[in-house]
Amino acid sequence: MSPDVAAAVEGLHRDGLLSAEAARPLRRLALGHLVSVHAEIRVLSYLGVLVTVAGAGVLLRDNLARLGPLAIAFGVGAAAVSCLAYVARQAPAFSWGEVESPGVAFDYLLLLGALLAAADLAYVEAQFTPLGAGWPLHFLVVAAFYALLALRYDSRTLFSMALGSFAAWRGVSITLHASLLFGHTPAVLRWNALACGAAFALLGQALLRKGKKAHFEPVAVHIGALLVLGALASGMGLRSFEELGFALGLLGAGAALAAASYRGRRFGLFVLGVIAAYASACGLFFRLDPGAEASLLFMAVTALGLVFALVALRRHFKEDAE
Amino acid sequence: VTPAAVAADRNAEVRATARAWERRGLIAAPVRAALDTRHPDDRVRLGPALRVLVFVMTFIGVWAVFGFVFAVLSPGDGGAAALAAVLGGLLAALTEWQLGPLRRSQAGAEAATALASALALVGALLWLVDEIATGRLEDCLYWLAAALVFAAAGVRWGFPLLTTFGAGCLFGAMAPLDGARALFVIAGGAAVWGGLALEGSDAPPSQRQAGLGLQVVGALAVYLALHLGSWDAGLLDGRALLFHGSLSAQRTSALRPVFVAATAVLPLVYLGLGVALRRKVMLACGAAALLASLVTLRFYVHVAPLWVVLTGSGLALMAFAFALEWWLRAGADEERGGFTARPLEDERRQQVGEALVMAVQASQHPERPAPASPAFKGGGGTYGGGGATGEY
Numbered sequence: 001m002s003p004d005v006a007a008a009v010e011g012l013h014r015d016g017l018l019s020a021e022a023a024r025p026l027r028r029l030a031l032g033h034l035v036s037v038h039a040e041i042r043v044l045s046y047l048g049v050l051v052t053v054a055g056a057g058v059l060l061r062d063n064l065a066r067l068g069p070l071a072i073a074f075g076v077g078a079a080a081v082s083c084l085a086y087v088a089r090q091a092p093a094f095s096w097g098e099v100e101s102p103g104v105a106f107d108y109l110l111l112l113g114a115l116l117a118a119a120d121l122a123y124v125e126a127q128f129t130p131l132g133a134g135w136p137l138h139f140l141v142v143a144a145f146y147a148l149l150a151l152r153y154d155s156r157t158l159f160s161m162a163l164g165s166f167a168a169w170r171g172v173s174i175t176l177h178a179s180l181l182f183g184h185t186p187a188v189l190r191w192n193a194l195a196c197g198a199a200f201a202l203l204g205q206a207l208l209r210k211g212k213k214a215h216f217e218p219v220a221v222h223i224g225a226l227l228v229l230g231a232l233a234s235g236m237g238l239r240s241f242e243e244l245g246f247a248l249g250l251l252g253a254g255a256a257l258a259a260a261s262y263r264g265r266r267f268g269l270f271v272l273g274v275i276a277a278y279a280s281a282c283g284l285f286f287r288l289d290p291g292a293e294a295s296l297l298f299m300a301v302t303a304l305g306l307v308f309a310l311v312a313l314r315r316h317f318k319e320d321a322e
Numbered sequence: 323v324t325p326a327a328v329a330a331d332r333n334a335e336v337r338a339t340a341r342a343w344e345r346r347g348l349i350a351a352p353v354r355a356a357l358d359t360r361h362p363d364d365r366v367r368l369g370p371a372l373r374v375l376v377f378v379m380t381f382i383g384v385w386a387v388f389g390f391v392f393a394v395l396s397p398g399d400g401g402a403a404a405l406a407a408v409l410g411g412l413l414a415a416l417t418e419w420q421l422g423p424l425r426r427s428q429a430g431a432e433a434a435t436a437l438a439s440a441l442a443l444v445g446a447l448l449w450l451v452d453e454i455a456t457g458r459l460e461d462c463l464y465w466l467a468a469a470l471v472f473a474a475a476g477v478r479w480g481f482p483l484l485t486t487f488g489a490g491c492l493f494g495a496m497a498p499l500d501g502a503r504a505l506f507v508i509a510g511g512a513a514v515w516g517g518l519a520l521e522g523s524d525a526p527p528s529q530r531q532a533g534l535g536l537q538v539v540g541a542l543a544v545y546l547a548l549h550l551g552s553w554d555a556g557l558l559d560g561r562a563l564l565f566h567g568s569l570s571a572q573r574t575s576a577l578r579p580v581f582v583a584a585t586a587v588l589p590l591v592y593l594g595l596g597v598a599l600r601r602k603v604m605l606a607c608g609a610a611a612l613l614a615s616l617v618t619l620r621f622y623v624h625v626a627p628l629w630v631v632l633t634g635s636g637l638a639l640m641a642f643a644f645a646l647e648w649w650l651r652a653g654a655d656e657e658r659g660g661f662t663a664r665p666l667e668d669e670r671r672q673q674v675g676e677a678l679v680m681a682v683q684a685s686q687h688p689e690r691p692a693p694a695s696p697a698f699k700g701g702g703g704t705y706g707g708g709g710a711t712g713e714y
Contacts, residue, residue, distance in 0.1 A: 003524040004332040005339045008357055017356050026348065029666060030339070032522070034657060035600045036666040037650070044609075044643035052636030058629035104663075105644040112640070267371035274375060296390035303383030307376050307431055314368055 001032030045108040053115045060123050069127040076120040083113030084149075091153055096212040099154040107155070114149055114158055118142045118165075136176060139169035151213060160219045167196050167227060187242070190231045197227030225257060225269060229276045236283055247287075250280035278306065323480040326364075328526040330427055331480065333361035335527045346666055365427035376430030384413065384438045403449030406442045413439035417479055433481060440475040440484060444468045458498045465494035480528035486535025489513060493543050502558040506547035513540025518601060534603045541592055541607040548584035551618055553577075585615050600660050 006027055013023040028034040056076055063072065087110045090102045101107050125131060125138045146162035149155065170192045178188040204220030207213050232250035237243030254276030261269035285298050323331075340357040343349045368376060388409050397405060413435045420432040447467035455463050473488025475481065496505045513536045520533030546552055554573060593608030595601065620631055650656065650663040657664075 001522060001530075002335055002339065002527070004527070005336050008336045008340075008361065011360065012353065012356060018353060022349075026343070029343075029348075032600055034660055034662060034666075035602060036662050036664055037602070037605075037646070038663055038665040040602070040605065040609075041643045041647050041663055044639055044646075048636045048638075048640030048643060050636070051632050051639060055629045055632030055634070055636055058632060062627075062629060104647050108640060108643075267369055271371045271375045275378075278379075293390060293393045296386045296393060300383050300386035300390055303379045303386060307379045307383060310368075310372060310376055310379075311366075311429070311431065314366070314372070 002030050006030035041104055042107075045104050046111075049108050049112045049115065052112060053119065056116060056119055060119065069123075073120060073124050073127070076116055076123065080113050080116035080120055083109045083116065087113060087153060094152060095154070098215050101154075106153075107157075110149065110153055110155060111157060114146060114161070117145065121145075136169055136172040139165050139172060143169060150216075154213070156216060156219050159213075159216050160223060163200055163220065163223050167193070167223075170196055187235070190235045190246070193227050193231035197224040197229075197231065200224030200227065222268065222272075225272055228253060229257070229272065233276065233279065236280060237287065247280055247284050251277050251284070254278075254280060274306070278302065323478065323526060323528065324422065326425075327421060327427065327480060330363070330365045330425075331527045333363060334365070334367075334427070336361040337363065343666075348666065365425050365429075367426075367428045368430055373428060373430040377434045380431045380434035381438060384435065388442070399449060403446045406449075407446035410439045410442035410446060413442060414475075421479060432479075436475055436479045436481055436484065440471050443471045447471065461498040462495045465491050465497075469495055476532060477529075480526065482528055482531035482535055485532040486539060489536055489539040493539065497558060503547045506543045506558060510540040510543030510547065513537070513543065514595075514604075516540075518595075518599065518604070521601065521603075522599075537601070537603045538607060541604070541611070545588055545611050545614070548581060548588060549614070549618070550578075550581045550585040551621070553581040585618055589615050597659070597661075 009018065009023055009026045009030055012018040013020065018026070025034065056079075060072060060076070067075075087106060090106050092099050092102060121138055121142060125135055129135065131137050143162045143165035146158045146165055150158035150162055171189060174189050174192050200220045201224035204217040204224065207220065208217040229250065232246050232253055235243060235246030236250055237247065254273045256273070258270050258273030258277060261267070261273060281302065282299060286295055290298070337358055340349065340354045344351060344354040367373075388405070391409075392402065392405060395401065395405070417432055417436045417439055420426040420429070420435065426432045444467060448464055451460060451463040451467055469488045469491035471488075472484045472491060476483070476485030476488055493506060493509065496502050496509065499505060517533040517536030517538075517540060520536065521530050523530065523533075525533075547558060552558060553575075589608050589612035591608075592604050592611055596603075596605030596608050616635070619625070625631065626634070647663045650658055650661060656662055
């Protein structure tokens with residue numbers, strides 16, 4: 001609701017730049033006589049999915065003895081299949097480009113079906129152990145399932161969940177196997193996360209270059225960048241050469257990400273890179289144990305210096321401010 | 323807020339709306355260009371991502387300066403309060419300078435200095451209150467000082483969030499008083515009414531946005547005062563009852579049915595206001611209050627097993643959302659009673675929401691299966707090979 005916008009629309013109409021038919025709905029919007037509840041419907045649907053899946057989780061946890069594992073597995077599986085069957089019936093034809101969603105019900109029943117199917121798979125694996133010692137593989141199966149659904153039904157949400165499940169597969173597998181082989185998992189986990197992050201970023205680039213689901217690229221690159229920077233941040237320190245290497249790696253990776261995204265006008269990634277580089281620089285300085293005064297002075301000078309630099313460079317960023 | 327800043331805010335609102343409408347295909351590029359030309363920008367602004375970065379870095383830098391001076395001077399409590407007052411004053415001047423001669427708006431730094439200034443001044447005032455008052459008066463004055471500083475900062479510099487903080491703190495000042503429950507209802511109702519009036523007025527955009535915050539704070543205060551759980555727990559009836567007194571008096575009080583009814587009816591009142599006036603904030607307050615009332619019902623009455631309640635509620639929510647969308651789209655011009663399910667708002671805000679959803683979902687993954695199989699039991703040497711112990 002904005003009287004200023006209504007007045008602006010009125011001005012355009014008065015000067016003949018907007019016809020009466022075109023001005024009428026805009027005036028209604030500006031004065032709050034027509035209100036869109038599109039976002040609210042999506043939020044309600046999303047909450048509904050989360051609460052339903054939480055209920056299914058409690059059912060799986062608490063009712064094993066009463067209902068029996070087979071009944072529960074079939075029940076949840078049937079619910080998942082019902083959701084996905086609706087989605088399959090409503091789905092538009094496949095395209096490598098962006099496909100408009102048929103509606104809110106389509107989006108959220110797809111999400112609900114995918115989550116219920118994954119929960120059911122986890123339950124089956126826990127109860128009947130078909131994968132035996134290789135149980136972490138079920139994360140990979142879930143990742144592949146999510147990825148298939150994401151590609152077929154053009155869902156960036158499911159694509160992000162596929163990448164998350166893939167990373168979970170690597171993490172859980174390494175935790176189990178590396179601890180048996182090497183006894184020290186954090187370092188191996190870190191290298192795995194780095195490799196996963198780099199692979200996701202490359203996947204994003206490949207999708208963009210090939211023009212196949214190119215709009216998935218930001219999802220892959222953002223998750224990849226978060227994984228790489230998170231892995232480097234978790235290993236930084238000054239106690240060993242390896243820790244120092246991670247700290248310097250975070251500084252370098254953050255700076256490189258900031259530089260690359262600055263050129264590509266990708267402001268979210270730019271901010272991520274700057275924060276990573278700044279955190280690394282602060283971490284390196286603090287590890288020198290310079291004392292409270294010097295640490296605070298360092299933070300003040302670097303933070304405010306960065307602000308001055310960003311404000312001075314603002315003309316080059318040209319990020320849409322409104 | 324200076325007249326020049328108000329004019330700039332009004333122009334910015336027109337340009338932002340025009341951009342959103344163009345993205346949604348409601349107006350053509352030439353119309354948007356005409357609106358941009360008629361409502362020019364004379365402020366220094368940054369985009370959302372850089373604005374957040376500049377805000378965070380300025381905030382860190384300012385408090386690091388304060389911490390450095392504090393560490394060097396090592397003043398006592400009084401000295402720290404004086405230092406906070408001086409810092410608050412300096413930052414207030416810096417904010418004025420940025421909003422005035424530097425013509426900054428939505429640039430991050432001016433918001434950071436404004437917030438830091440308010441926090442520093444509140445800190446100094448808290449020390450002062452601690453020196454001059456005790457007991458309940460001290461509690462009231464703490465909150466009152468915070469309310470005054472935040473509200474003054476929000477109104478002066480045009481930051482609706484600070485104004486909303488101020489309004490919230492005002493209720494904090496009422497909480498220790500006798501009759502706090504009645505005060506909450508009266509002041510909360512007034513805040514809702516004032517917020518609705520402000521939102522619908524031709525006040526500057528920042529004040530209209532502050533009206534939204536007032537609605538939220540007021541609706542929350544009234545709900546808190548009339549909620550059954552708050553009555554039963556003795557909340558707002560003084561510390562003695564809450565921590566030392568018997569709650570049985572509350573439970574057997576003749577007034578209790580009033581709170582039972584209010585807990586059920588208030589969400590519907592909020593929703594009714596939202597629908598009748600077409601105000602989305604009241605709709606959101608009504609939905610949140612309805613959720614809280616349903617949780618309260620579950621707390622007092624064991625209607626069904628948890629999984630049934632959760633699954634049923636989730637499915638009901640989804641069914642309601644899908645039916646609402648279908649019903650609205652089936653209306654003439656895809657609208658009914660001034661509501662539509664068509665996406666007409668700023669696409670970028672929606673994308674931010676979707677990005678948050680993705681971030682949440684990316685952090686979730688199916689539960690790690692419980693080690694139900696003997697193959698997963700440690701200690702038996704059944705897992706791994708080459709001398710592995712099977713423990714993990």
